[in-house]
Structures are given as structure tokens and as C-alpha cells.
Amino acid sequence: MSTTAEPEPYSIGVAMKRKEDPRFIRGRGNYLDDHSLPGMLHLALVHSPYPHARIVKIDKTAALAVPGVVAVLTGEDLAAHNLAWIPTFHGYDKQMVLCVGKALYQYQEVAGVIATSRDAAHDGAELVDVQYEPLQPVIDPFVSLTDKTLVREDREAKTNHIYHWEVGKRDETDAALAKADVHINERIVFQRCHPAPLEPCGVIADMNPGTGRLTLILTSQAPHAHRTVVSLVTGIPEDKIRIISPDLGGGFGNKVPVYAGYVVAAAASVVLGVPVKWVETRTENLTCTGFARDYHMDVEIGATSDGKVTALKVKTVADHGAFDAAADPTKYPAGLFGIVTGSYDFPTAFTELDAYFTNKAPGGVAYRCSFRVTEASYAIERAMDILASRLKLDPSELRLKNFVRKDQFPYPSPLGFVYDSGDYHTTLKKALNKIGYAELRKEQAEKRARGELMGIGISTFTEAVGAGPSKHFDIMGIKMFDSAEIRVHPTGSAILRAGTKSQGQGHETTWAQIAAEELGLDPQNILVEEGDTDTAPYGLGTYASRSTPVAGAAIAMAARRIREKARIIAAHLLEAPVDDVEWSKHAFNVVGIPDKSITMQQAAFAAYTNPAPDSEPGLEATFYYDPPNLTFPYGAYVAVVDVDQETGFVKVRRFLAIDDCGTVINPMIVEGQIHGGLTEGFAIAFMQEIVYDENGNNLNTNFTDYLVPTSLESPSWETDSTCTPSPHHPIGAKGVGESPNVGSPAAFVNAVMDALSPLGIEHIDMPLTREKVWTAIQAARK
Amino acid sequence: MNLNYSGQETIAASHDKVWSFINDPASIASCMPDVLESTVIDPHTFDATVQVAVGPVRGKFKFHVKLDPQPGEKRLNMTIGGGGFGSVVDLTAGADISTEGDTTTLDWTGVASMRGPVATVGGRVLDAQAKRVITTTFANVKAKLTEAA
Numbered sequence: 018m019s020t021t022a023e024p025e026p027y028s029i030g031v032a033m034k035r036k037e038d039p040r041f042i043r044g045r046g047n048y049l050d051d052h053s054l055p056g057m058l059h060l061a062l063v064h065s066p067y068p069h070a071r072i073v074k075i076d077k078t079a080a081l082a083v084p085g086v087v088a089v090l091t092g093e094d095l096a097a098h099n100l101a102w103i104p105t106f107h108g109y110d111k112q113m114v115l116c117v118g119k120a121l122y123q124y125q126e127v128a129g130v131i132a133t134s135r136d137a138a139h140d141g142a143e144l145v146d147v148q149y150e151p152l153q154p155v156i157d158p159f160v161s162l163t164d165k166t167l168v169r170e171d172r173e174a175k176t177n178h179i180y181h182w183e184v185g186k187r188d189e190t191d192a193a194l195a196k197a198d199v200h201i202n203e204r205i206v207f208q209r210c211h212p213a214p215l216e217p218c219g220v221i222a223d224m225n226p227g228t229g230r231l232t233l234i235l236t237s238q239a240p241h242a243h244r245t246v247v248s249l250v251t252g253i254p255e256d257k258i259r260i261i262s263p264d265l266g267g268g269f270g271n272k273v274p275v276y277a278g279y280v281v282a283a284a285a286s287v288v289l290g291v292p293v294k295w296v297e298t299r300t301e302n303l304t305c306t307g308f309a310r311d312y313h314m315d316v317e318i319g320a321t322s323d324g325k326v327t328a329l330k331v332k333t334v335a336d337h338g339a340f341d342a343a344a345d346p347t348k349y350p351a352g353l354f355g356i357v358t359g360s361y362d363f364p365t366a367f368t369e370l371d372a373y374f375t376n377k378a379p380g381g382v383a384y385r386c387s388f389r390v391t392e393a394s395y396a397i398e399r400a401m402d403i404l405a406s407r408l409k410l411d412p413s414e415l416r417l418k419n420f421v422r423k424d425q426f427p428y429p430s431p432l433g434f435v436y437d438s439g440d441y442h443t444t445l446k447k448a449l450n451k452i453g454y455a456e457l458r459k460e461q462a463e464k465r466a467r468g469e470l471m472g473i474g475i476s477t478f479t480e481a482v483g484a485g486p487s488k489h490f491d492i493m494g495i496k497m498f499d500s501a502e503i504r505v506h507p508t509g510s511a512i513l514r515a516g517t518k519s520q521g522q523g524h525e526t527t528w529a530q531i532a533a534e535e536l537g538l539d540p541q542n543i544l545v546e547e548g549d550t551d552t553a554p555y556g557l558g559t560y561a562s563r564s565t566p567v568a569g570a571a572i573a574m575a576a577r578r579i580r581e582k583a584r585i586i587a588a589h590l591l592e593a594p595v596d597d598v599e600w601s602k603h604a605f606n607v608v609g610i611p612d613k614s615i616t617m618q619q620a621a622f623a624a625y626t627n628p629a630p631d632s633e634p635g636l637e638a639t640f641y642y643d644p645p646n647l648t649f650p651y652g653a654y655v656a657v658v659d660v661d662q663e664t665g666f667v668k669v670r671r672f673l674a675i676d677d678c679g680t681v682i683n684p685m686i687v688e689g690q691i692h693g694g695l696t697e698g699f700a701i702a703f704m705q706e707i708v709y710d711e712n713g714n715n716l717n718t719n720f721t722d723y724l725v726p727t728s729l730e731s732p733s734w735e736t737d738s739t740c741t742p743s744p745h746h747p748i749g750a751k752g753v754g755e756s757p758n759v760g761s762p763a764a765f766v767n768a769v770m771d772a773l774s775p776l777g778i779e780h781i782d783m784p785l786t787r788e789k790v791w792t793a794i795q796a797a798r799k
Numbered sequence: 800m801n802l803n804y805s806g807q808e809t810i811a812a813s814h815d816k817v818w819s820f821i822n823d824p825a826s827i828a829s830c831m832p833d834v835l836e837s838t839v840i841d842p843h844t845f846d847a848t849v850q851v852a853v854g855p856v857r858g859k860f861k862f863h864v865k866l867d868p869q870p871g872e873k874r875l876n877m878t879i880g881g882g883g884f885g886s887v888v889d890l891t892a893g894a895d896i897s898t899e900g901d902t903t904t905l906d907w908t909g910v911a912s913m914r915g916p917v918a919t920v921g922g923r924v925l926d927a928q929a930k931r932v933i934t935t936t937f938a939n940v941k942a943k944l945t946e947a948a
Binding site for chain 1: 801858882883884885886887912913914915916918919
């Protein structure tokens with residue numbers, strides 16, 4: 018028996034190197050396309066060149082003549098198996114797997130070709146002869162709302178309008194706006210963009226005729242939810258379906274929905290009795306799979322003449338594409354857009370949203386953000402800067418004047434959230450001091466005197482993440498809890514399984530650190546497994562910054578259950594009453610006798626070799642965590658830019674991100690998350706947009722037209738933090754992976770608008786390409 | 800994506816000669832560049848398989864060409880529809896014919912509508928490529944009629 022308990026080398030708050038990285042940097046990651054099964058066939062998809070067209074005829078003859086082509090499947094073939102349509106994750110709509118009757122957006126999947134090699138499948142796909150009768154496409158949501166052309170003839174309601182959603186007090190808000198000394202009203206568009214993970218989506222469907230089990234090796238952020246959907250759609254019992262989500266090369270919300278390739282591959286495998294693989298191309302990823310944003314927001318703020326906000330009203334038109342496939346919680350069709358009051362204490366607010374079908378790809382996924390939080394944060398942070406400009410107040414001063422105060426938490430927002438904790442004044446002041454705000458303003462004044470364009474942009478966002486409490490949140494009826502299962506082995510190492518699925522977030526490390534902290538074990542000896550529905554407990558997966566707020570809590574709670582049982586064992590070993598045994602410094606000891614202790618390793622060994630009387634052998638626990646509330650991470654970001662007025666080039670000179678995500682589990686991983694999110698926010702602000710021309714052509718179908726910044730284009734990031742733990746989370750953590758993507762676009766745009774303000778330019782919609790900035794400068798000079 | 804083109808060719812040949820040439824599917828097909836194969840369907844219609852290389856889009860496009868002469872208006876209208884590997888191209892073109900002495904002038908216009916991968920590259924290289932095809936076609940018409948003269 019040990020007489021001392023050394024603190025474990027790693028625990029919460031330690032910048033431990035990532036456990037998963039040795040295999041990744043050695044090329045030993047195991048991604049979908051690394052898998053190959055004996056006898057495997059390949060699927061390639063045929064896509065519609067038209068955004069809106071009737072399918073007149075599909076001739077498979079030439080494709081079937083290609084050597085190696087085994088079968089060609091169409092929507093009619095799937096209809097024979099009742100697989101022509103599947104429900105969307107939103108639950109209120111359905112989507113075609115392969116076109117039946119009409120193609121509703123360009124690149125929609127029309128047919129699938131199964132062949133013995135990927136090349137043969139693609140050769141066959143080129144020869145599937147589809148005759149179309151082109152129809153007038155609806156590309157603009159503001160044209161869609163006129164209902165002159167109907168996108169969805171299959172629906173009972175003969176309108177392109179999908180739903181209306183509203184929250185807040187309309188009359189009170191209108192009255193407050195009417196009375197306001199100052200009233201701004203600005204159309205702010207968050208453009209259609211795409212998560213574009215470096216690894217596209219794919220599947221290997223393997224129906225084993227011997228066992229009757231269908232295994233899907235699938236690029237999935239939510240394997241259990243996908244298993245349930247597959248079972249509901251196909252009628253195959255859930256025990257006969259296994260989803261394995263292997264290493265994922267990014268997801269960012271793109272790997273949440275169910276895509277045509279998954280269903281066609283599965284159907285082909287079921288029919289043919291052999292594995293069928295589908296790996297999408299980059300073009301397929303950008304044109305067919307879940308896009309993000311596409312919100313057109315009219316933002317109104319009322320304020321007193323001295324800069325105190327009195328009311329907020331936001332009216333949004335949302336372009337959902339051809340199907341309502343946004344994977345939002347059932348009660349929240351517009352996601353958590355109600356966070357649009359942000360960090361500010363609005364006495365009253367109202368927001369409403371109308372969503373429309375268009376002949377564009379479906380989606381509306383939470384691209385590195387909690388559901389629609391990025392759109393909301395961008396709208397309020399841009400609008401606050403516009404208000405500051407009208408009031409001739411410094412944007413930092415306006416924010417400090419209107420922040421929710423620290424003593425107001427838990428803060429009930431006018432749009433229905435209860436913010437858990439925050440200290441916005443401290444975080445912004447830290448950011449202003451750290452970046453040298455006063456000096457930068459002085460430098461800006463000097464530059465302006467010389468005719469140079471320099472800008473400073475602030476964004477002080479608040480997120481709502483960690484969906485969510487079961488009383489409010491579900492996806493297709495499944496409550497949004499999450500889960501963890503921990504088994505401590507006799508020799509004191511452990512295996513931890515969770516219902517989440519890392520796509521690069523470092524769960525193998527951070528989950529081990531949480532368990533290590535709670536159990537006093539070495540995190541290097543805690544194996545973390547996710548993504549296999551045969552072994553992991555049921556969970557809703559990883560997206561919307563929910564993993565640490567929900568599964569992270571489940572891990573801590575499962576570990577505490579283990580600790581409670583280990584306490585009984587420790588009492589048995591210490592020959593003391595259980596109530597006299599306490600957990601202190603990662604070991605058990607009798608209260609008042611700290612020099613005689615039992616480590617978790619010792620308790621674990623005893624659990625299998627010398628169990629306590631009347632105690633069940635073994636040492637394991639499972640916990641399904643239903644969070645009592647969302648968490649509300651926030652941050653204060655400052656961007657400094659120089660704008661070249663001759664070329665429109667924006668040089669991001671400095672960018673400081675102060676994040677407050679509550680308790681930090683691994684500061685190195687958090688910093689990495691922030692770097693990645695800032696880079697994606699930078700891309701959205703300056704270069705990324707999915708554009709459709711007047712004929713419905715998607716003009717951003719590859720990485721030469723949809724730009725992803727490399728280290729050469731990306732600014733150098735400065736990061737720091739404040740810590741306001743969540744009072745309701747077991748370890749006080751709030752989630753951070755998406756904060757930088759949520760908060761940064763407004764900081765970039767605010768900085769550019771600040772630079773352009775001497776020219777009288779108040780707002781330009783993203784992306785702020787050189788052409789757009791240059792054109793605005795030229796127009797302002799005329 | 801819609802692309803608009805226009806141009807003028809002055810040919811040292813009579814109106815009748817030019818009119819007869821451009822109303823002959825086989826003659827027109829012989830003037831289009833990069834034609835691998837052409838089949839005349841009827842006196843006003845032919846199919847052509849064309850080698851296309853536009854940026855990353857490379858391969859064979861199949862086109863159905865329909866000539867619609869309007870002798871009263873001294874005009875030839877033409878529709879070209881087709882495509883390949885997931886792309887669709889529709890071209891509506893027309894030429895007004897006028898004669899002065901021994902020379903005949905073709906004033907032509909065309910509107911091309913494109914969908915699919917070929918539309919994506921349109922802004923950069925397709926425009927130049929399409930222009931090349933159209934100008935080469937009319938230049939070849941001129942050359943063949945001049946040779947014949």
C-alpha cells in the first residue's frame with residue numbers, strides 16, 4: 018500500500034501533447050479512403066447540369082456497356098425499394114436521394130453507377146444519357162418569395178415559403194424603436210459559404226449476407242444519429258446496423274447530414290451483397306453537400322443619443338436551397354439565432370425569420386458554429402459598429418456602455434436565453450490594453466492625416482452552445498444528451514468511450530485529461546474510443562460546440578460514479594467507514610490521516626482481486642448527461658488592417674483574440690482550435706462565397722474558385738484568455754472550437770469599414786474581396 | 800452563364816453563293832474547328848462531335864445543330880444544343896446577309912448559355928475559347944468561299 022499520493026503528471030489545464038498526433042504525423046491515420054474490403058465495388062454519381070429540369074428519360078445502355086460497370090441505379094430504381102426520398106435531419110421535410118421527376122438544383126444526383134473500379138464507375142457515369150426538359154430556376158430568395166415559380170411540386174403547400182419563426186416582443190420593440198433618439202436599419206448579408214473539409218465525404222457500405230448486418234464505414238460527425246436514421250429509412254433493425262466513423266479530416270458541420278452517396282452505396286450493397294464504396298470529389302463536396310449561412314438580415318437598433326441601446330429588431334430571409342435540410346433542433350428551425358442580442362443588455366428585442374426554397378443545393382449546416390449563432394453574432398457586431406459610427410462614439414465605448422454586467426448573471430436575455438456567466442467588461446478591457454488600442458487610434462489619426470486607410474475592428478461576441486437540455490433540444494425527436502462510458506482495468510489503465518466523434522478536435526487527449534483529473538490516472542493510459550456504434554454509448558455526436566459542454570460533462574460524471582465506487586473499495590482497504598474516506602489530491606485517505614492513502618490504481622486492482630464485501634466486482638460506469646442549460650462562451654477580438662486604396666488589398670496587420678470559454682482543459686489544443694477558427698473566419702470575411710449565376714450555375718466548384726487560405730495568406734494570430742467558468746457544468750467548461758469562427762468575421766469587416774469610413778463607406782457585404790473593396794473606394798471618390 | 804458574341808465577315812462572293820453555302824449542313828460542319836465527326840440528318844440539321852479543351856474540362860462534346868433560314872429576311876438563324884461530361888451548352892446564333900457589288904457581308908450575333916462544369920470556368924477561359932470557335936467558323940466560311948471563287 019502506498020503511503021503517498023503523487024499528483025498525476027497531467028490533468029485539466031495542462032498543455033499536454035495530443036495523443037492522436039503520433040499516428041497522424043507518421044501517416045498512420047486511418048481515413049475512409051484508406052479502407053478497402055475484399056470484393057469491393059465503387060460508386061460514382063451522375064449529376065444534373067440544370068438547376069431546375071424535368072427528367073424526361075434516362076438511358077443506361079451506354080454506361081452498362083463500359084467494361085467493369087455492374088449496375089446503374091436511378092431514382093425510379095430506389096423508389097421500388099421505398100428509398101427515393103429520405104427525411105432531412107430537420108424532420109419537417111424530406112429530400113430526394115436520386116432525382117425523381119425533377120432535378121431541383123445543379124449537380125443534384127440523378128443516377129449512380131456501380132463498377133469494379135472507381136475509374137470504370139466514373140467512365141460509366143459520363144455515359145448515362147439523361148434527357149432533361151429545362152425549367153425556369155429560382156435562384157434569388159427574394160424572387161422565390163413571390164411564388165412565381167414553384168420549386169417543390171411534391172409538397173402539399175404550393176409555395177416556396179418553408180416556415181416563419183419569431184421570438185421576442187414585436188409591439189414593444191416597434192414602440193421602443195419609434196421612440197429612439199437614434200435608429201439604424203441596415204441590410205446585412207451573411208453569404209452562402211461552405212465548410213469544405215479537406216477530406217470530403219464518403220462511405221463503404223458492407224451488407225454481409227451471412228450475418229445480415231449492414232456495416233457502414235462512414236464520414237460521420239454523428240454515428241449514432243446516422244444509425245437511427247438508416248434504420249428508420251430502411252426498416253433494418255438497429256442491431257443489424259453498425260456505423261464506424263474512422264479518422265475524419267475535418268467536418269465543420271459538413272459531415273452531419275445524410276447524403277445521396279451514402280444511401281445509394283448502402284442500397285447497392287444490400288442488393289448486390291458485396292461492399293460498395295463511394296468517395297465524393299471536391300466538386301461534389303462543394304456543390305451537393307451541406308452549405309452554410311445564406312441569411313439576409315435587416316437589423317434595426319434603437320438607442321439614446323448618449324449611446325444606450327433601447328431595442329433590437331432583426332428580420333431575416335433565409336435561403337435554404339431545394340430541401341429544408343438544416344440539421345437544427347426541432348423547436349429551433351432557425352437554430353439559436355435568438356442569441357442575436359449578443360453581449361448587450363437590450364431592454365427589449367424581437368426577431369423573425371422566413372425561410373424559402375430555391376433551386377440551389379440544400380444545407381444550412383452549422384459550419385463551425387452552434388446552430389445559426391455565427392449569423393446572429395455577425396449581424397449584431399456589425400450593427401453595433403454602424404450604430405457607433407452614427408453616434409460618433411468609439412466602438413469600444415459603445416460596447417462597454419451596453420454590455421451585460423457581471424452582476425446581472427445568470428442573465429435572462431429578451432429573446433429567451435439565460436446566459437450562464439460572463440465578465441464582458443474585463444475581457445474587452447484586457448483586449449484593448451493588450452493590443453494597445455489607444456496607441457493604435459493615435460497612429461490611425463496620423464495615417465488618416467496623410468490620406469492612408471487604417472482600420473481597427475472590434476467584435477465582442479457571445480455564443481450559445483452545448484445543445485442541449487432535453488426539455489428544449491432534439492434532432493428528429495432524439496434528445497440532445499450525450500454519453501460516456503469508462504472502464505478502469507485491474508492494473509489502473511482505462512478505456513473511455515463517448516457518443517461524440519472527433520474530426521480533429523483532439524478528443525483522445527482532452528477526454529483522457531478530464532477522466533485523469535477526476536480519477537487520478539495517467540491520461541497516457543486512458544484509451545479514448547469514439548465513432549463505433551457497436552461499442553460507444555449512444556450520443557448525438559460532435560457539432561455545434563456541444564462535445565465539451567455535453568459529453569465532457571458526461572465523462573466527468575461517469576468518472577465521479579467510478580470514484581464513488583472506488584471510495585467504497587478504498588474504505589475496505591483502509592478498514593475505515595466509507596463516510597470517513599475522502600478524495601484528496603488524486604487519492605483516497607481517511608479524513609484527518611492524509612499520509613495513508615489508496616490510489617485509484619490500487620482501488621482498481623482490488624475491484625477485480627479483492628472486492629469490498631457486498632460490492633459488485635469491477636470498476637466501470639456510464640453516464641448520460643442532460644445539460645441543465647446551454648453554455649455561453651464569449652470573447653473580445655480586435656483586428657488591425659491597412660487598406661491599399663489603389664488595389665483594394667486588405668492587409669490584416671494584427672489580430673488579437675481574447676477568449677473566455679470557462680475552464681480550459683488543454684490550453685495548447687484550445688489555442689490550436691482558435692488558430693484554425695480564425696483562419697476560417699478570415700477566409701469567410703475576405704474570400705469565400707458560393708455564387709450562383711442567373712442560370713443557376715454554381716461558380717465555385719473547386720479550390721481554384723472557392724479559396725482556402727494557406728499559411729501564406731493567413732495573418733499571424735495573437736491569443737489570450739479570461740476564465741469565467743460555467744456554473745452549471747461539472748468542470749466549468751463552455752466549449753471553444755467554434756468561437757473564433759463565430760467572432761472573427763465581424764472583427765475583420767468592422768476593421769475594414771473603420772478604415773474606409775473617411776470615404777463615407779459604412780457597410781460592404783462579405784467577402785471583402787479586393788475587387789469589392791476597390792470598387793467601393795472608386796465609387797466613394799466619384 | 801450567358802455569353803454574347805457578335806462580328807462581321809465580308810466575303811468576296813455573291814449573295815447566292817454565300818446563302819447556298821451557309822444553308823448546307825455539310826459545308827457548315829466542315830468549317831467548325833475541332834470537329835471529329837459530323838452526320839447530316841436532313842437538309843437543315845446535322846450532329847457533330849467536337850473535341851473540347853477548356854481549362855480542366857477536356858473531352859468530346861456532342862452537338863445537335865439546326866439551321867433555320869429566313870430567306871425573306873435575308874437571315875439565317877441557327878441553334879446549337881448539346882454538351883458532354885455533365886455540361887450543357889446552348890447557342891442561339893443568327894447572321895444577317897447583305898450584298899454590295901461582288902461582296903457579301905455576314906453580320907452575325909450569338910448568345911451562348913452554359914451549365915455544369917463548363918460554366919464554372921466560363922469567366923476565365925471559356926469566353927476566349929467560344930470566341931475562337933465562332934470566329935474560326937466564320938473565318939473558315941470566308942476562306943472556303945474565297946477558295947471556291
